[in-house]
Amino acid sequence: MRPRSSKTTAKTCGLSTPETVDAAIGGGASHIGFVFFPRSPRNLSFDQAAGLAVRVPSHVKRVGVFVDPDDALIEQAIGAARLDAVQLHKTAPDRIAHLRSAFHTEIWAAIAVKTRADLDAAHHYAGVAERILYDAKTPEGALPGGMGVRFDWTLLDGFRHPLPWALSGGLHTDNVGEAIRRTGASLVDASSGLETEPGVKSVDKITSFLQAVAAS
Numbered sequence: 045m046r047p048r049s050s051k052t053t054a055k056t057c058g059l060s061t062p063e064t065v066d067a068a069i070g071g072g073a074s075h076i077g078f079v080f081f082p083r084s085p086r087n088l089s090f091d092q093a094a095g096l097a098v099r100v101p102s103h104v105k106r107v108g109v110f111v112d113p114d115d116a117l118i119e120q121a122i123g124a125a126r127l128d129a130v131q132l133h134k135t136a137p138d139r140i141a142h143l144r145s146a147f148h149t150e151i152w153a154a155i156a157v158k159t160r161a162d163l164d165a166a167h168h169y170a171g172v173a174e175r176i177l178y179d180a181k182t183p184e185g186a187l188p189g190g191m192g193v194r195f196d197w198t199l200l201d202g203f204r205h206p207l208p209w210a211l212s213g214g215l216h217t218d219n220v221g222e223a224i225r226r227t228g229a230s231l232v233d234a235s236s237g238l239e240t241e242p243g244v245k246s247v248d249k250i251t252s253f254l255q256a257v258a259a260s
């Protein structure tokens with residue numbers, strides 16, 4: 045059991061319809077994730093992202109999710125989806141430093157975790173990112189996120205976090221309370237646990253997940 049200084053907030057990731065965006069906002073999500081990665085079943089076109097982004101009030105932050113993106117993708121996505129932050133998977137610290145100075149945007153660095161040694165990568169992002177997202181390492185060749193894979197939360201015990209952080213990987217309504225109590229996470233993130241099939245989010249699952257976070 046880990047102490048928390050304030051209520052935990054939630055990012056619902058990979059939303060692609062007005063109904064699910066509205067459910068996330070209505071349920072109290074602090075962040076909404078839009079995926080820009082063509083291999084993902086949650087990938088959005090710039091037009092789709094723009095249409096969803098206008099529904100999001102300013103107190104809810106729009107996070108763009110990318111896998112080692114080029115500058116043009118980031119620039120177009122920030123413009124279309126009016127992103128408040130970008131979440132970068134498989135992106136080296138020097139590349140992140142470049143993107144941060146080029147686009148002056150908040151950066152989240154995703155760290156793929158399976159072992160305690162994997163956590164050490166977080167230290168390389170101090171000074172170049174605003175937040176670390178600890179996500180589960182997925183199988184070789186699979187998408188680097190959105191796979192419903194969980195990592196051993198006890199790996200975080202005693203780890204000295206170099207930056208504010210969020211917990212991700214395999215979270216859903218039935219385990220998020222335990223995850224928060226166990227890790228002390230102040231921000232949690234979920235995607236496939238809120239779906240009926242890959243890429244298809246459920247309003248009911250989003251609502252119950254956010255209720256479980258609020259009750260934790």
Ligand SMILES: O=C(O)c1ccccc1NCC(=O)[C@H](O)[C@H](O)COP(=O)(O)O
Pocket residue numbers: 057058077079081084085086109110111133179187188189190191192193194212213214215233234235236237
């Ligand atoms: O969600 C995707 O399709 C995705 C694709 C490529 C890179 C990252 C991706 N998602 C990142 C997220 O923030 C997910 O919410 C995170 O990986 C947790 O997913 P899940 O285990 O399914 O809850």
